[in-house]
Amino acid sequence: MADITKRSEDYSRWYQDVIAAAELAENSPVRGCMVIRPNGYAIWESMQRQLDDRFKELGHVNAYFPLLIPKSFLAKEAQHVEGFAKECAIVTHSRLMTVVRDGKVTVEPDPASKLEEELIIRPTSETVIWNQYRKWIMSYRDLPLLINQWANVMRWEMRTRLFLRTTEFLWQEGHTAHATAEEARAETLQMLECYRWFAEDILAMPVVCGAKTPRERFAGAVETFSIEAMMQDNKALQAGTSHDLGQNFARAFDVKFQDAAGGQDYVWATSWGASTRLIGALIMCHSDDNGLVLPPRIAQRKVVIVPIWRNDDERALVMAKAAELRAALRPVAGLVHVDDRDNMRPGWKYGEWERKGMPIRIELGPRDVAEDKCVLVTRHDGQKFPTPLAGLAEAVAGHLERMQSELYAAAVARRTANTHRLETWGEFLALYNGAGGFAHCHHCGQDACEAAIQDETKVTIRNIPLGTPNEAGACIRCGQPSGRRVLFAQSY
């Protein structure tokens, strides 16, 4: 087993090593695409289930729209096409033909099958969805329309990194239509709050909610909001976005409704998404030099029992007890895995479950069975707790809660320690030439100034945090007047 590179040594190597060691994902034959292995997909399933339940509680329903979009659709919203045109995969033919080239049989697109209108593989689905909404929305009684879809999308990025940025990725995209601007804005903020809840309560990852600057706004949005998390290398990661689309897409796709008074207006839209990038965020927020660390609420399997034996009698004894415990833990920890492989010794299994991020490991041997106890080990801190079997379920439930809150607390503490209020450009440069982190600073709001900061330092305005008080100040870089602070960081 290859060692995991230390975070302090090479952070991005560490990140890749953790993914490999925990068997989460690997590169595919197609550059930029990833194979999500069962351990990685289990995390995604857990994310899907919990987000989907929440979306439905908030009144949304799921639907599915096609992968392929007519090329012309993308051109209908001017900002939108500008934002996505450079990263679209295009379908041009509908079949292949075998040909012989230099004595070798190969396949090529059949020229006779060239499509009249080329198709785009969706980079996002606003256009197909709004094309359908035109047919579905006639009156205010059809509103609001609250639809989500779980799908894959493609964006042909130049440089990719497993989970953080892949050519194809999995996500959910909510697309809602409303009768008023106020209602659309409320929906946008409600879904931002939904992502905040998911990141903080489920992933134990603190985030900053805020509005994007115009330059960082989604292509076609009136306003974009994001949640921004801090990774262990002090860089920011945008972990979810929620967009107020105004009437832009309704105009582009001619989606009007009639109100109660008989007047006509374009509908107001939102869209919001979170992707498999969240898995990357999870890894970089909590994991350590021994491998993956998963907060219990997102771990599909939370407990593994490692039985220990020396002979068949002991094996029978310990396995019977393990089966009993498995049943007893079901209500508090879900499906418990009993690692009964007999071709490796316990020590090996301990290491393996640590790499894979299993929250709790229960060691159970003949001595334990004789004494009606076991050894319980929590992944995030490596602590061992001799635990009586009588109260095991309660103990496990307690440890799971403790892990969840300690992981969150540790992430908050790390973020607090690396978040600063800066007043001068010198301080700003010092921070980002050094440790980096989050910086709350005044900014003039000028796009050129924001661009200059990015050019000079790779630092961007992550967002303008919600609830930021008005406060007179001078722009961190140019000194022009500023009305409030914004959040700066280097980001993924």
Add this chain to the structure above:
RNA sequence: CGGGGCGUAGCGCAGUCCGGUAGCGCACCUGGUUCGGGACCAGGGGGUCGGAGGUUCAAAUCCUCUCGCCCCGACCA
């Protein structure tokens, strides 16, 4: 697309400068002894050395071209 590194067994690597019948560790298979933090002994299987050309009696090694991966930058959820 620019700069840097690298492609040899499933993984990690040596061998390349100086051409001569492909090796090491781990993993894997069989048998035995083991089993409370990464066991040990014995035996065994597995690679046309990223690909294509070329030079040569002979190429992992030299030459040309190509493909891919990783890191840094530009693009981005």
